[in-house]
Amino acid sequence: MTFHNRIEELDALNSSFESSGHDFVVVYGRRRVGKTELLKEFCTDRPHIYFLAAQEAEHRQREKFIDQIADHFDERVPRIDGWDEAFDYLGEKLETKELVVVIDEFPYLIAENDSLPSYLQGFVDEQLQDTESMVVLCGSSVSTMESEVLGHESPLYGRRTAQFDVKPFSFTQAREVIGYDPADSIRSYAITGGTPMYLTLFDYDHSLAENVKSQILSPTAVLYNEPEFLLRTELRNPARYMSILEAVALGHTTPNEISGATGIDVGPLSKYLQTLRRLRLVDREVPVTASGKKSKRSRYHVADEFLRFWYRYVEPNRSSIEEAPDIVYDGTIEPDLPTHVASTFEDVCQEVIWEGIRNGEFESYSEVGRWWYGEDEIDIVGLAPTNDRILFAECKWTSEPVGEALVDSLREKAPKVRWGPEGRTEEFMLFSKSGFVDGLEERLEDNWSLLTLTDIDDHLSTD
Template sequence: MFYNRSSELDALQAEHNRDQFSLIIIYGRRRVGKTELIKAFCNGKEHLYHLATQDSAKVQQEKLADELATHRDQRVPRLDDWYDVAGYLEETLADGKRLIALDEFPYLVASSDTVLSAFQTLVDSLQGESSSTLILCGSSISVIESEVMGHESPLYGRRTAQIDLQPFSFAGALAVIDYSFEESVRSFAVTGGMPMYLTLFDYNESLKSNILQQPLSKTSILYDEPEFLLRTELRNPSRYMSILEAIANGHTTPNEIAGQTDIGSGPLSGYLQRLRRLRLVDREVPVTAQEKKSKRPLYRIGDEFLRFWFRFVEPNRSGIEQAPGLVLEDRILPELDQFVAATFEDVCREALWELNRTEQLNGTYGAVGRWWYGDQEINLVALDDRTPSALFGECKWTTTPVGIGLVEDLREKVDDVRWKTGERDEEFVLFSRAGFEDGLADQLDSRWSLFDLEAMAAVFKDN
């Protein structure tokens, strides 16, 4: 099924409705739903969809030429190179208002050094001469960003639109996940927002059963999915695997990662940069710090499923091979809620953005993130430079209702946040899985907002 891409479909339709030639680039990680987006957009329209393969240049040329000829109801002309094929594609696009999508375009790029120059000639010739739409799509983020859209690319500056397709947010994933709100948070901690991973789960089954049948099953694509992703993007994935496993197990500073993997700080910086470009790792700094100047970065896995896999599947592969049910019961379920706590922080941050967007907070904030210094940390901090005002919050995925102790602890930590001290307005928010002790709300003033899971579910339901 197809979910939650209305804004992307609207953008594609707006481009296609133009009276000028449109070159649209769609890219993003594998499994994020690029092909489904293209097919949903093309549905009901006369179009040609071509999926490139990892074949030789000659085979690629023949396949594309054959599909173009079929699309035009013609005999296949003689085409000797990519310039000839691009020329035939140009003729097709110039003949009326057409819609053509070339999926996995990086495979064409890899087949010959002349592909990009040939497509440059095609695009330049169609400017002002056609109202057709050409979509180039790819899963290799590095190829699309550097070789197709980069400054040195023959196609640089020629696209009329681009869609960097992202995984679903938690709010978007709720359209797929069919559990209670609490169990939906747990499930999202396992699958993340990748549409393919979300739709592999059977929500008529328990989460426990889905974990056993998907990431812990040797016959499921999720069992070795991260290895597949790394092999398709990297020549030597072993070191990247060790870095991701280190981060997933709580080693988040550069020094900790280096110590865990025995990779020197110099090479490690390059590995981390590559993982960031591939959207597999995020670099995080305190929300009060400047991104480029901060010397206190932390690294985290950029995808919940990858975090789950490197935390629970990769270290237990030998046990899973023999007794997956035992690994689930003894190694995963006892630690699952501790693992989910980090995902709950992200869900709370998303809820905070929604509260901010709908003006349900005292302030209006332009930055939301975490704050830490030494051993002090605040889960949520939101800042508004204009007022100035700041929001401070905590997220608790525990079985014990939150009481006045957390309130007092947060008040103390806020004093250590050196941002607009003495001039800022302050407000506070608490998110709690287990709710709050009786009478807590009566002890707090109007600057405090309390959200249990029922209140959080209402925030996302109204989204």
């Protein structure tokens, strides 16, 4: 996989390595998110040992680790019987040479020997800290890395000098990989999400439909079964979690709705949802004006666009896809895709607002998010408490230009958002895939902004 757009992480790793003293770095994040490519790019032109752990017996893991070290120093492989001796051997070598040592898929080692963090603690405390070298632990099992490496109960707690939670690309980052026009770029992102490997599987010389059929709907394609592999990385019994993800992807967003769709009682459901949130597979959202911890108006959504697409269209149609994938795409996916993309478009518009704030093109807001109460919803509301300023925005992924009806609707809903003083400053924005009816902008006050796909593309341009 080609290295893409991890400049901030790469710069931070470079700064850590170039600073004085030792470094003990933890890198983690979901499968396929680009951790290994980041570390390989960082190690380029640096003396390093890169060890990729595998799911195999402990003695074979240890033998291969020792082989890597001996090979790097061009010496005979010593006889070593335990991990404590293995790390002693590494420590002896680091006394004479500044080196980057990467242990990738570290959770595989812990699975075979849960005492490994204790051995590493001794190595860090007694040997690594007296060197100028860097040791990097990397893993795709978020739960294992957070509990066994970063957690309070871990022997390694407090030893790290830096940590990197590598996340999928935002749309702004992903669009540098996606080779489509603005509209199809958003559609494509709504399908692949920001996971670098998923993005690079698409051939952007082919149509979006062709890519979906060949890279997702084909039973031989990598992405056809990808979510199942992802869940098995983290969970021993993923069946109930999969049913929850499918329910949320199909639009059941409140605990009661999810419970009704899955048959899981609300009590146990909360624990499943908490686990999915910890694994970054589901997000909990409350209205932007509400308190995150206290609000009872929470909604859940699948945190990754590809997973949302897969659980919405692939999982429920497995049997049909096996028989006739083209018919599933043409008859089920394509007609419903605008509804799926509309949610992604709202997130893209939020990115535009944040980018505009950072660049000084828009007024500043400290909080930006969705708002709802009862039957009323507003796609984006921004809050600027220090200035008593509030932003109202709607995002329309429709085939027709936006006109007065949306303006009137937003004006009607704005007073229902109870926030700030009576004399608050109100700003309005409309985002539209298909533009606006002629003359609309001229008929609106100065506190209204209208943005088309071209405007969105300009705001997110990194050129």
